[in-house]
Amino acid sequence: MYKDNESIKIDYKSQEGKLILESIFRKDPENNLTRNILRENYFNEKNFYLWKRDYEILKENFIKELKVDVNQFKSTMEYNSSFSMGYVNMTGLTINFTEDSYIHYLPDFKLAINYMINLSPKTDEMLDDINEFSINSIKAFHHTFGVDYNYKYSEYNSEEDILMALKKSDFTKSLSFDTIEDNSGQTAQINSTLGLRRGNKQKNNKSKMLNFANLPLNSIYQFDFRNVTRAILNDYRLNTEYNSYYENSKGITFKKNGNPSSQNYQIMYWNLGYFNFYIDLDQIIVAARDVDEKEFIVFS
Structure with a gap:
Protein backbone atom coordinates (compact mmCIF):
# COMPACT_ATOMS: atom_id res chain seq x y z
CA MET A 1 0.00 0.00 0.00
CA LYS A 46 15.75 5.32 13.00
CA ASN A 47 14.28 7.83 10.55
CA PHE A 48 17.57 9.68 10.27
CA TYR A 49 19.27 6.70 8.64
CA LEU A 50 16.43 6.42 6.12
CA TRP A 51 16.93 10.09 5.19
CA LYS A 52 20.69 9.65 5.10
CA ARG A 53 20.36 6.73 2.69
CA ASP A 54 18.14 8.74 0.38
CA TYR A 55 20.26 11.88 0.70
CA GLU A 56 23.42 10.03 -0.37
CA ILE A 57 21.72 9.34 -3.71
CA LEU A 58 20.58 12.95 -4.04
CA LYS A 59 24.08 14.22 -3.25
CA GLU A 60 25.66 12.10 -5.94
CA ASN A 61 23.05 13.18 -8.49
CA PHE A 62 23.58 16.83 -7.60
CA ILE A 63 27.36 16.58 -8.04
CA LYS A 64 26.83 14.83 -11.38
CA GLU A 65 24.63 17.77 -12.50
CA LEU A 66 27.68 19.96 -12.01
CA LYS A 67 29.48 17.74 -14.56
CA VAL A 68 32.34 16.93 -12.21
CA ASP A 69 33.67 13.61 -10.98
CA VAL A 70 31.78 12.75 -7.79
CA ASN A 71 34.62 10.48 -6.64
CA GLN A 72 36.92 13.43 -6.02
CA PHE A 73 34.48 14.75 -3.41
CA LYS A 74 33.42 11.55 -1.66
CA SER A 75 36.46 11.40 0.60
CA THR A 76 36.19 15.02 1.75
CA MET A 77 34.81 15.98 5.15
CA GLU A 78 32.72 18.72 3.52
CA TYR A 79 30.92 16.16 1.35
CA ASN A 80 30.41 13.62 4.12
CA SER A 81 29.21 16.28 6.58
CA SER A 82 26.78 17.82 4.12
CA PHE A 83 23.36 18.65 5.49
CA SER A 84 21.87 20.01 2.27
CA MET A 85 22.97 20.90 -1.26
CA GLY A 86 21.38 23.17 -3.81
CA TYR A 87 21.58 26.34 -5.82
CA VAL A 88 21.33 30.02 -4.93
CA ASN A 89 20.08 32.13 -7.82
CA MET A 90 22.15 35.32 -8.15
CA THR A 91 20.24 38.01 -10.03
CA GLY A 92 20.56 41.74 -10.59
CA LEU A 93 24.23 41.98 -9.60
CA THR A 94 26.21 45.03 -10.67
CA ILE A 95 29.74 46.45 -10.40
CA ASN A 96 29.62 50.12 -9.49
CA PHE A 97 32.54 52.48 -9.93
CA THR A 98 33.01 55.71 -7.97
CA GLU A 99 29.81 57.73 -7.57
CA ASP A 100 28.07 55.50 -10.12
CA SER A 101 30.17 56.93 -12.94
CA TYR A 102 29.99 53.52 -14.53
CA ILE A 103 27.70 50.59 -13.74
CA HIS A 104 28.43 47.18 -15.20
CA TYR A 105 25.50 44.75 -15.08
CA LEU A 106 26.42 41.12 -14.47
CA PRO A 107 24.49 38.21 -15.99
CA ASP A 108 22.28 36.11 -13.73
CA PHE A 109 23.85 32.86 -12.57
CA LYS A 110 23.35 29.98 -10.16
CA LEU A 111 25.79 29.32 -7.33
CA ALA A 112 26.07 25.74 -6.05
CA ILE A 113 26.15 25.61 -2.25
CA ASN A 114 26.69 22.99 0.42
CA TYR A 115 25.17 23.48 3.88
CA MET A 116 26.51 21.77 6.99
CA ILE A 117 26.40 22.31 10.74
CA ASN A 118 30.11 21.59 11.21
CA LEU A 119 32.75 19.29 9.78
CA SER A 120 32.13 16.61 12.38
CA PRO A 121 28.40 16.72 13.07
CA LYS A 122 26.93 14.52 15.76
CA THR A 123 23.65 12.82 14.91
CA ASP A 124 21.85 14.22 17.97
CA GLU A 125 22.96 17.76 17.16
CA MET A 126 21.79 17.42 13.57
CA LEU A 127 18.42 16.04 14.62
CA ASP A 128 17.97 18.83 17.18
CA ASP A 129 18.60 21.42 14.45
CA ILE A 130 16.34 19.66 11.93
CA ASN A 131 13.59 19.44 14.52
CA GLU A 132 13.83 23.14 15.35
CA PHE A 133 13.87 24.11 11.67
CA SER A 134 10.86 21.88 11.00
CA ILE A 135 8.82 23.48 13.78
CA ASN A 136 8.88 26.56 11.58
Whole structure:
Protein backbone atom coordinates (compact mmCIF):
# COMPACT_ATOMS: atom_id res chain seq x y z
CA MET A 1 0.00 0.00 0.00
CA TYR A 2 3.02 2.26 0.30
CA LYS A 3 5.13 3.64 -2.50
CA ASP A 4 8.42 2.57 -0.93
CA ASN A 5 8.84 -0.37 1.41
CA GLU A 6 11.59 1.51 3.23
CA SER A 7 9.80 4.85 3.44
CA ILE A 8 8.69 6.42 6.73
CA LYS A 9 5.30 5.00 7.64
CA ILE A 10 3.07 6.20 10.45
CA ASP A 11 0.03 4.36 11.78
CA TYR A 12 -2.59 6.53 13.45
CA LYS A 13 -3.77 3.50 15.45
CA SER A 14 -0.48 3.52 17.37
CA GLN A 15 0.29 5.94 20.19
CA GLU A 16 3.30 7.21 18.25
CA GLY A 17 1.15 7.82 15.16
CA LYS A 18 -1.48 9.63 17.22
CA LEU A 19 1.12 11.96 18.71
CA ILE A 20 2.73 12.74 15.35
CA LEU A 21 -0.60 13.44 13.62
CA GLU A 22 -1.75 15.72 16.43
CA SER A 23 1.57 17.58 16.46
CA ILE A 24 1.60 18.24 12.72
CA PHE A 25 -2.09 18.81 11.98
CA ARG A 26 -3.69 20.01 15.22
CA LYS A 27 -1.42 21.31 17.98
CA ASP A 28 0.39 24.62 18.40
CA PRO A 29 4.00 24.01 17.24
CA GLU A 30 5.27 26.69 19.64
CA ASN A 31 4.41 24.40 22.53
CA ASN A 32 7.48 22.71 24.01
CA LEU A 33 5.58 19.45 24.31
CA THR A 34 5.02 19.47 20.53
CA ARG A 35 8.73 20.04 19.96
CA ASN A 36 9.64 17.15 22.24
CA ILE A 37 7.08 14.80 20.68
CA LEU A 38 8.38 15.41 17.16
CA ARG A 39 12.01 15.10 18.26
CA GLU A 40 11.36 11.80 20.01
CA ASN A 41 8.89 10.21 17.60
CA TYR A 42 9.76 11.60 14.17
CA PHE A 43 13.22 13.19 14.15
CA ASN A 44 14.90 10.16 15.67
CA GLU A 45 17.87 8.01 14.68
CA LYS A 46 15.75 5.32 13.00
CA ASN A 47 14.28 7.83 10.55
CA PHE A 48 17.57 9.68 10.27
CA TYR A 49 19.27 6.70 8.64
CA LEU A 50 16.43 6.42 6.12
CA TRP A 51 16.93 10.09 5.19
CA LYS A 52 20.69 9.65 5.10
CA ARG A 53 20.36 6.73 2.69
CA ASP A 54 18.14 8.74 0.38
CA TYR A 55 20.26 11.88 0.70
CA GLU A 56 23.42 10.03 -0.37
CA ILE A 57 21.72 9.34 -3.71
CA LEU A 58 20.58 12.95 -4.04
CA LYS A 59 24.08 14.22 -3.25
CA GLU A 60 25.66 12.10 -5.94
CA ASN A 61 23.05 13.18 -8.49
CA PHE A 62 23.58 16.83 -7.60
CA ILE A 63 27.36 16.58 -8.04
CA LYS A 64 26.83 14.83 -11.38
CA GLU A 65 24.63 17.77 -12.50
CA LEU A 66 27.68 19.96 -12.01
CA LYS A 67 29.48 17.74 -14.56
CA VAL A 68 32.34 16.93 -12.21
CA ASP A 69 33.67 13.61 -10.98
CA VAL A 70 31.78 12.75 -7.79
CA ASN A 71 34.62 10.48 -6.64
CA GLN A 72 36.92 13.43 -6.02
CA PHE A 73 34.48 14.75 -3.41
CA LYS A 74 33.42 11.55 -1.66
CA SER A 75 36.46 11.40 0.60
CA THR A 76 36.19 15.02 1.75
CA MET A 77 34.81 15.98 5.15
CA GLU A 78 32.72 18.72 3.52
CA TYR A 79 30.92 16.16 1.35
CA ASN A 80 30.41 13.62 4.12
CA SER A 81 29.21 16.28 6.58
CA SER A 82 26.78 17.82 4.12
CA PHE A 83 23.36 18.65 5.49
CA SER A 84 21.87 20.01 2.27
CA MET A 85 22.97 20.90 -1.26
CA GLY A 86 21.38 23.17 -3.81
CA TYR A 87 21.58 26.34 -5.82
CA VAL A 88 21.33 30.02 -4.93
CA ASN A 89 20.08 32.13 -7.82
CA MET A 90 22.15 35.32 -8.15
CA THR A 91 20.24 38.01 -10.03
CA GLY A 92 20.56 41.74 -10.59
CA LEU A 93 24.23 41.98 -9.60
CA THR A 94 26.21 45.03 -10.67
CA ILE A 95 29.74 46.45 -10.40
CA ASN A 96 29.62 50.12 -9.49
CA PHE A 97 32.54 52.48 -9.93
CA THR A 98 33.01 55.71 -7.97
CA GLU A 99 29.81 57.73 -7.57
CA ASP A 100 28.07 55.50 -10.12
CA SER A 101 30.17 56.93 -12.94
CA TYR A 102 29.99 53.52 -14.53
CA ILE A 103 27.70 50.59 -13.74
CA HIS A 104 28.43 47.18 -15.20
CA TYR A 105 25.50 44.75 -15.08
CA LEU A 106 26.42 41.12 -14.47
CA PRO A 107 24.49 38.21 -15.99
CA ASP A 108 22.28 36.11 -13.73
CA PHE A 109 23.85 32.86 -12.57
CA LYS A 110 23.35 29.98 -10.16
CA LEU A 111 25.79 29.32 -7.33
CA ALA A 112 26.07 25.74 -6.05
CA ILE A 113 26.15 25.61 -2.25
CA ASN A 114 26.69 22.99 0.42
CA TYR A 115 25.17 23.48 3.88
CA MET A 116 26.51 21.77 6.99
CA ILE A 117 26.40 22.31 10.74
CA ASN A 118 30.11 21.59 11.21
CA LEU A 119 32.75 19.29 9.78
CA SER A 120 32.13 16.61 12.38
CA PRO A 121 28.40 16.72 13.07
CA LYS A 122 26.93 14.52 15.76
CA THR A 123 23.65 12.82 14.91
CA ASP A 124 21.85 14.22 17.97
CA GLU A 125 22.96 17.76 17.16
CA MET A 126 21.79 17.42 13.57
CA LEU A 127 18.42 16.04 14.62
CA ASP A 128 17.97 18.83 17.18
CA ASP A 129 18.60 21.42 14.45
CA ILE A 130 16.34 19.66 11.93
CA ASN A 131 13.59 19.44 14.52
CA GLU A 132 13.83 23.14 15.35
CA PHE A 133 13.87 24.11 11.67
CA SER A 134 10.86 21.88 11.00
CA ILE A 135 8.82 23.48 13.78
CA ASN A 136 8.88 26.56 11.58
CA SER A 137 7.60 24.48 8.65
CA ILE A 138 4.59 23.44 10.74
CA LYS A 139 4.03 27.04 11.82
CA ALA A 140 3.98 28.09 8.17
CA PHE A 141 1.55 25.29 7.27
CA HIS A 142 -0.76 26.18 10.18
CA HIS A 143 -0.59 29.90 9.42
CA THR A 144 -1.53 29.33 5.78
CA PHE A 145 -4.34 26.85 6.42
CA GLY A 146 -5.58 28.55 9.61
CA VAL A 147 -5.46 25.59 11.99
CA ASP A 148 -7.85 25.99 14.93
CA TYR A 149 -6.00 25.08 18.15
CA ASN A 150 -9.15 25.41 20.26
CA TYR A 151 -11.29 22.90 18.36
CA LYS A 152 -12.62 20.06 20.51
CA TYR A 153 -11.93 16.78 18.71
CA SER A 154 -14.09 13.69 19.04
CA GLU A 155 -12.87 10.48 20.60
CA TYR A 156 -9.55 9.30 19.22
CA ASN A 157 -9.86 7.08 16.11
CA SER A 158 -13.63 6.92 16.42
CA GLU A 159 -16.25 7.14 13.67
CA GLU A 160 -16.46 10.91 14.31
CA ASP A 161 -12.71 11.52 14.30
CA ILE A 162 -11.32 13.97 11.70
CA LEU A 163 -7.91 14.98 10.40
CA MET A 164 -7.91 18.65 11.39
CA ALA A 165 -9.99 21.77 11.98
CA LEU A 166 -9.45 25.04 10.10
CA LYS A 167 -10.82 28.43 11.02
CA LYS A 168 -13.27 29.75 8.42
CA SER A 169 -11.50 32.22 6.19
CA ASP A 170 -10.94 33.24 2.59
CA PHE A 171 -8.47 30.39 2.46
CA THR A 172 -11.00 27.72 3.46
CA LYS A 173 -13.43 29.28 1.02
CA SER A 174 -10.99 28.41 -1.76
CA LEU A 175 -10.98 24.72 -0.80
CA SER A 176 -13.83 23.73 -3.11
CA PHE A 177 -14.25 20.85 -5.54
CA ASP A 178 -16.03 20.27 -8.81
CA THR A 179 -18.49 17.40 -9.09
CA ILE A 180 -16.43 14.60 -10.62
CA GLU A 181 -17.59 11.00 -10.46
CA ASP A 182 -14.42 9.48 -11.92
CA ASN A 183 -12.11 8.12 -9.22
CA SER A 184 -8.93 9.40 -10.88
CA GLY A 185 -10.46 12.86 -11.12
CA GLN A 186 -11.49 12.76 -7.47
CA THR A 187 -7.99 11.88 -6.36
CA ALA A 188 -6.41 14.53 -8.56
CA GLN A 189 -8.77 17.18 -7.20
CA ILE A 190 -8.12 16.60 -3.52
CA ASN A 191 -4.38 16.27 -4.13
CA SER A 192 -4.11 19.50 -6.13
CA THR A 193 -6.44 21.42 -3.80
CA LEU A 194 -4.84 20.47 -0.49
CA GLY A 195 -1.44 20.58 -2.19
CA LEU A 196 -2.11 24.22 -3.18
CA ARG A 197 -1.66 23.60 -6.89
CA ARG A 198 -5.15 24.51 -8.09
CA GLY A 199 -5.33 28.02 -9.53
CA ASN A 200 -3.17 31.12 -9.14
CA LYS A 201 -4.59 32.06 -5.73
CA GLN A 202 -3.66 28.70 -4.23
CA LYS A 203 -0.24 28.74 -5.86
CA ASN A 204 0.32 32.18 -4.34
CA ASN A 205 -0.65 30.77 -0.93
CA LYS A 206 1.87 27.99 -1.43
CA SER A 207 4.64 30.49 -2.23
CA LYS A 208 3.80 32.50 0.90
CA MET A 209 3.83 29.34 3.00
CA LEU A 210 7.24 28.24 1.70
CA ASN A 211 8.63 31.73 2.23
CA PHE A 212 7.28 31.77 5.80
CA ALA A 213 8.95 28.38 6.37
CA ASN A 214 12.30 29.64 5.00
CA LEU A 215 12.13 27.02 2.26
CA PRO A 216 13.08 27.61 -1.40
CA LEU A 217 10.09 28.49 -3.56
CA ASN A 218 10.72 25.42 -5.72
CA SER A 219 10.44 23.13 -2.69
CA ILE A 220 8.08 20.18 -2.88
CA TYR A 221 4.87 20.39 -0.87
CA GLN A 222 2.42 17.49 -1.10
CA PHE A 223 -0.78 16.69 0.75
CA ASP A 224 -1.88 13.65 -1.21
CA PHE A 225 -3.99 10.60 -1.34
CA ARG A 226 -1.96 8.31 -3.60
CA ASN A 227 -3.35 6.02 -6.29
CA VAL A 228 -4.02 3.34 -3.70
CA THR A 229 -6.85 5.44 -2.23
CA ARG A 230 -8.79 5.78 -5.46
CA ALA A 231 -11.04 2.88 -4.52
CA ILE A 232 -12.55 4.75 -1.59
CA LEU A 233 -12.67 8.06 -3.45
CA ASN A 234 -14.63 6.33 -6.18
CA ASP A 235 -17.21 5.25 -3.63
CA TYR A 236 -17.33 8.61 -1.87
CA ARG A 237 -17.40 11.93 -3.65
CA LEU A 238 -15.76 14.95 -2.07
CA ASN A 239 -18.44 17.24 -0.78
CA THR A 240 -18.11 20.99 -0.26
CA GLU A 241 -21.63 21.80 -1.36
CA TYR A 242 -21.99 24.27 1.51
CA ASN A 243 -19.27 26.46 0.01
CA SER A 244 -21.89 28.12 -2.19
CA TYR A 245 -23.37 29.47 1.04
CA TYR A 246 -20.23 30.17 2.89
CA GLU A 247 -21.78 31.13 6.20
CA ASN A 248 -23.05 27.54 6.47
CA SER A 249 -19.86 25.89 5.27
CA LYS A 250 -18.97 22.76 7.21
CA GLY A 251 -15.74 21.73 5.60
CA ILE A 252 -14.54 18.84 3.45
CA THR A 253 -16.43 15.58 3.78
CA PHE A 254 -16.72 12.25 2.03
CA LYS A 255 -20.30 11.72 0.85
CA LYS A 256 -21.49 8.26 -0.14
CA ASN A 257 -21.66 7.86 -3.90
CA GLY A 258 -22.04 4.13 -4.45
CA ASN A 259 -21.31 0.76 -2.92
CA PRO A 260 -18.31 0.91 -0.59
CA SER A 261 -15.26 -1.08 -1.56
CA SER A 262 -14.37 -4.09 0.55
CA GLN A 263 -10.74 -2.98 0.76
CA ASN A 264 -9.39 -0.56 3.34
CA TYR A 265 -7.60 2.25 1.53
CA GLN A 266 -6.74 5.06 3.89
CA ILE A 267 -3.13 6.04 3.16
CA MET A 268 -2.21 9.72 2.97
CA TYR A 269 1.17 11.15 1.96
CA TRP A 270 2.53 14.43 3.34
CA ASN A 271 5.72 16.25 2.41
CA LEU A 272 6.93 19.67 3.53
CA GLY A 273 10.55 20.49 4.28
CA TYR A 274 12.03 17.63 6.30
CA PHE A 275 8.62 16.01 6.77
CA ASN A 276 8.14 13.22 4.26
CA PHE A 277 5.92 10.31 5.28
CA TYR A 278 2.94 8.08 4.64
CA ILE A 279 0.25 7.82 7.30
CA ASP A 280 -2.50 5.28 7.71
CA LEU A 281 -5.45 7.41 8.88
CA ASP A 282 -7.56 4.39 9.86
CA GLN A 283 -11.03 5.45 11.10
CA ILE A 284 -10.60 9.04 9.94
CA ILE A 285 -11.19 7.57 6.47
CA VAL A 286 -12.40 3.99 6.97
CA ALA A 287 -15.42 5.07 9.05
CA ALA A 288 -16.82 6.70 5.90
CA ARG A 289 -17.87 3.21 4.79
CA ASP A 290 -20.50 2.99 7.51
CA VAL A 291 -22.16 6.40 7.17
CA ASP A 292 -23.71 8.48 4.39
CA GLU A 293 -21.36 11.39 5.00
CA LYS A 294 -18.04 11.51 6.85
CA GLU A 295 -16.25 14.68 7.95
CA PHE A 296 -12.57 14.82 6.95
CA ILE A 297 -11.54 18.46 7.55
CA VAL A 298 -13.83 20.76 9.55
CA PHE A 299 -14.16 24.51 9.02
CA SER A 300 -14.75 25.86 12.52
